[in-house]
Amino acid sequence: MSRKIAVCPGSFDPITNGHLDIVYRGLCVFDKVVIAIGRNPLKQDLFTTEEKYEMIRESIGDDPRIEVDIFEGLLVDYLLRKKACAILRGLRVISDFEMELQLALMNRRLCDKIETFFLMTDYNHLFVSSTIVKATAAAGGSVEGLVPQPALEKLREKFPQMKEREASKRRT
Numbered sequence: 420m421s422r423k424i425a426v427c428p429g430s431f432d433p434i435t436n437g438h439l440d441i442v443y444r445g446l447c448v449f450d451k452v453v454i455a456i457g458r459n460p461l462k463q464d465l466f467t468t469e470e471k472y473e474m475i476r477e478s479i480g481d482d483p484r485i486e487v488d489i490f491e492g493l494l495v496d497y498l499l500r501k502k503a504c505a506i507l508r509g510l511r512v513i514s515d516f517e518m519e520l521q522l523a524l525m526n527r528r529l530c531d532k533i534e535t536f537f538l539m540t541d542y543n544h545l546f547v548s549s550t551i552v553k554a555t556a557a558a559g560g561s562v563e564g565l566v567p568q569p570a571l572e573k574l575r576e577k578f579p580q581m582k583e584r585e586a587s588k589r590r591t
């Protein structure tokens with residue numbers, strides 16, 4: 420029987436526990452999930468694609484059911500190359516739905532062999548996005564518990580103010 424492969428695409432700038440929640444839920448249905456980092460030269464991200472790759476690899480450990488990869492160009496072409504049958508996306512709040520619907524229908528128009536699957540995130544991750552994580556970290560706030568440890572360490576490197584605030588909290 421052929422293995423069912425899903426691709427979980429995104430910017431992952433940086434990966435959060437919300438993303439990981441979707442990947443692990445996906446593994447309840449699919450044999451393998453590929454975390455695919457979209458390389459977009461037009462987008463100004465905090466982390467380079469290589470940094471994102473490292474953070475994700477270190478976060479997932481040695482699970483043979485998960486692959487981390489980088490792609491450019493059309494997502495459906497990438498899925499065909501990977502012999503994947505599904506796009507895995509997470510839904511948090513109603514506002515995610517509109518954009519996700521557009522993306523899913525455009526991808527179906529480009530290739531009707533590929534289905535998009537939406538999974539509901541755990542309620543603990545409902546408010547978590549890479550954007551809010553970066554904004555909080557940049558202002559020196561703690562994002563512990565919202566991102567995996569390797570991403571937390573990279574954020575501390577980018578934003579020393581996080582470390583300073585953590586240290587001053589420990590002193591009080």
Ligand code: ADP
Binds near residue numbers: 436
């Ligand atoms: P993009 O830039 O393509 O939106 P993201 O890295 O922000 O990429 O997100 C990739 C996918 O992960 C999207 O389907 C998004 O809805 C989902 N996602 C992001 N944060 C969470 C979260 N906290 N819980 C569940 N899914 C999430």
